[in-house]
Amino acid sequence: MKIYAILGLLIFTNLSVFAQERFELDEKAEKEINKIISELTLVEKVGQTCQITLDALLARDESGELLEPIQFDPEKFNIALCEYRVGSILNVSSHTLTMDEWNNILPKVNNAFLNKKINVPIIYGIDAIHGVNYTVGATLFPQEIGLAATWNNDLSYEFGEITAYEMRKTGLRWNFSPVLDLARQPLWSRYFETLGEDPYLAGELGESIVMGYQGSKYSYLDDFHVASCLKHFVGYSMPQSGRDRTPAWIPQKFMTELYLPPFKKSIDAGAMTLMINSGDVNGIPGHANKALLTDLLKDEWGFKGFTVSDWEDFIMLQTVHNVAADQREAIAMAINAGVDMSMVPYNPQYKEYCETLLKCVEEGDVSMERLEDAVRRILRVKMAIGLYDKKSYKKTDYPDFASEAFKNSALQSAQESITLLKNEDDLLPLKKSTKVLVAGPTGNNLTFINGAWTHTWQGVDESYNTENCETIYSAIAKKVGAENCQYAQGANLVLKGGWETSTLVDSSDFKSKAANSDVIVLCVGELPSTEKPGDIRSLDLLDAQMDLAKMAYRTGKPVVLVLVEARPRVIHDIVGDANAVFQTYLPGDYGGTALADLMFGDVNPSGKLPYSYPKYPGVVEFYDRPKSVDRSGKSNEFDAFEPEWEFGFGLSYTDFEYSNLSIDKSKMSRTDSIQVTVDVKNVGDREGKEVVQLYISDLKASIVPAGKRLRGYSKIDLKPSETETVAFTIHTDDLQFSDAQGNWILENGEFQVEISGENVNFELN
Ligand code: BGC
Secondary structure, eight states, rough: HHHHHHHHTTTTGGGGOOOOOOOOOOOHHHHHHHHHHHHOOHHHHHHTEEEEEGGGOBBOOOTOOOOOOOOHHHHHIIIIIIOOOOEEOOOOOOBOOHHHHHHHHHHHHHHHHHHTTTSSSEEEEOOOOOTTTTTOOOOOOOOOOHHHTTTTTHHHHHHHHHHHHHHHHHTTOOEEEOOOOOOOOTSSTGGGGGGSSSSSHHHHHHHHHHHHHHTTOSSOOOTTEEEEEEEEEEETBTTTSSSSSSSOOOOHHHIIIIISSHHHHHHHTTEEEEOOOEEEEEEEEEGGOOOIIIIIIIIOOOOSSSSOOTTTTHHHHHTTTTTOOSSOOOHHHHHHHHHOEEEESSTHHHHHHHHHHHHHHHHTSSSSHHHHHHHHHHHHHHHHHEEEEEEEOOEEEEEEETHHHHHHHHHHHHHHHHHEEEGGGGGSSTTTTEEEEEESSTTTTTHHOOSSSBBBBOOOGGGGGGOOOOOHHHHHHHHOEEEEEEOOOOOEEETTEEEEEEOOHHHHHHHHHHHSSEEEEEEEEEOOTTTTTOOOOOOOHHHHHHHHHHHHHHHTSEEEEEEEEESOOOOOOHHHHHEEEOOOOOTTTTTHHHHHHHHHTOOOOOOOOOOOOOBBBOOOOTTTGGGGGGOOSSSSGGGOOSSBBBBOBBOSSSSSSEEEESSSSSETTTTOOOEEEEEEESSSSSSSSEEEEEEEEEEEOSSSOOOOOOEEEEEEEEEEOOOEEEEEEGGGGGOOOOOOOOOOOOOOOEEEEETTEEEEEEEOO
C-alpha cells in the first residue's frame, strides 16, 4: 500500500466514519499470551516490566565517551537482555541517528528474539513527536501546538500516518506520542508539546493523530503503523509553580471536565499504551495513583493495553515525592497502583529494579496475579504491533520516506497553523518587489523554528539539521530575490547559567540595513528547550528583544512581528506599534517556507489560536472562563478577562460573513439531539479557509457554569462569493458538566449556541 494513495483518499474522508473501539485482541491471542506467560520464569516476567535507555547498552572508550558511530557493548547487551531479561529499550543516546546507524542497532535487538537468545521480543520506544525527530532526514512537522492551530483533523491524521510510515522505515514501532496534556499554564516548558488549552479540540485532534499512528486499528497493526502512547496521564501540564514536574492542584470537577476527556477519547479510539505523569496532583504522585490508573483507566474505561512510567519515576517516589521509604516500597507502590512498565532507565539501577521487584513478588508485596496482569498487557501490545511475526524487511521497503508528498504535507500543516494576529491597513500580503530586512534571533535558524525534540532532546544542536530546508530569512529571500533581502540578527538568544538570556547585537548593522529596506520582518521568540531545562522565571519576552522591536519601530518602516515561540510570551508593549503580527508557534522544517508563502500571499492564512494569548504576565485566563470573571464594574478593576488575543482567533486575507444560524428545534429532550446550521460566505476577493467554531453556554446551572465551551468545529475552504451551509449535531453529552465530586451530570434548562457572534437559544427538558 502506498501512503500517498492514503493521503489522496483522506481529503474525501470524514474521520468519524472510522470504527472507534478500544484496543483488544481476540480470544485466540489471549490464549496464546496465557500460554507464553505460563512458560516464563519469574525473572522473565519481571524483566518484561523493565525498560532501559539505549545508552545503558552502548560501548564507551576508556574515558567513558560513547564510541561513534554508536555500537552495542556485547557484555552490557547480554547482561541486560539475556540475564535480566529486560523487555524494553527506549530513546537514542545523545543525538539523532542516520538510517544506517538505526540499521546497525535495531536488527540486533530483534535478532536476540529471532535467534532464540530470549523468549519474548523487545519493544523499542521513541519520542517521534513532530515527525521522526531522531532519524536524520525524516519529515519534520510543526510541533503539536502548531498542529492544533490548524484545527484540521485530516491534517493531524496525515501527520500521524506519515510519522508512523517513517518510523517503520527506521524499524521502530512504538511512539511516545501524542501529548494530551492541556496548555493551561503558559510558564510550563512543554506547553508547545500539547494540543492547546481546550479539551474538545485536543480530544478531536489527539484522536486523529492516534488513528493516524495506528491506522485506525484497535487490534493488530499492519506494516505501516505504530502503537501510540498517550501522555502524561494526567494533570502534568498544570504545575502550580510553572516549573516542570512540580505539584499540580486540580479540583475533581476540572479533572473530569478538562483533563481526562482527551485521554478517554483516544483510548476509545484504540490507543495501546499510556505514559504516566511525573508530577503529583493534589498530593498524589501520578505513579502511585491507583484510583486513576487501576480503578478509572483499567476497570472503568476498560483499557487493555499497558501503562509505562516516565523517566526514573519509580525512583522518584522515594527520592523526590517522599512517599516511599526505599526502592522496595516505591516499586511495590507503583506496580500495585497500576503502572505496568518502569522506565528505570539506567544501569545499574535497572538491575536493582529487577532484583527488588523479584523479591517483592516472592515475599508477597506484589502479587503474582498483578505481575502477570502487567506482563499480559505488555505482551498484548507486542503481539499487536507484530513483534512476534518473523517477517524481515528490506532496505528498499518504505520508498516514500522523506518524499515530496510527505514534505508537502508538513508544509501544508505549517501553512495552516501559522496564525495572522494583526494586519493593520492590510500591510500584508507584501508585494514580491518589496525590499525586506529580516531581523531578530529566530530569523535565520532552523533549530529555532523546530524547537526541542529535534535531532537532540533540547533541540539546540545544529549539526543534524535537515538538508535543503529554509530558514525564515532564506525563504523570504527566495520570494523577493537575494538582492532584495538582508538579515541582521539585532539581538541574540543564549543560555547563561542554565537560563535563557538575550542582548542586543550590532545595532548599527541593524539600523543601516533597516534604512535600505521597505519593511522589517522582526523574528523574536525563545531558545529551543523542554522539560526542566525549559523552565523560565517570567512570561515576558526577554528585554533585548522588546528593545529591538522598539528600535525597529523608531526607524519608521513598517514592521511585521514574527513570533517563534514554544509558549505565548507576553509582548503587550510591542503589539500596538507592530503593523502586522504572525504567530508561527514552532512550525518545523518547512515553517520558513510556509511563513514566506503566507507573508507574500501565495497562501491565505487560516491558522487559529489554540489558546488564549495572555496580555499581562500575571493574568492567565481561558476562553471557557465562567461569566463571573467578566464582571465589568464602573472601574476597570473588575475587567479581569483581557487576553492579548482570544482562543480561536486568527485573521485571513479574505472576509467571511456568517448568517442564518438556525436550530431544528428549540426544545430538546434527554434522548434527543439538535441540528444546527449556519451559512458562511466568502465575501472577499481571495479563496480562503475558515474554521467554523460552535460554542455552547449553559445559562444557569447548580454550580457555576463555564461561560462557553467549544463543542464543534469544521474547517472549510471557500472561493470568493461562495457560500457553504455548515451543519453540526448537538447531543446531550455536549451539555453535561461535572459536579464538585467529579461526576458528570446533565441539568435541564436554557442553553445558548454561538457561532461567530451569532447566537440562538434552546431548552433541555
Ligand atoms: C519525558 C517523556 C518522554 C520520555 C522518554 C521523559 O523525560 O517526560 O515525555 O517520552 O522522557 O524520552
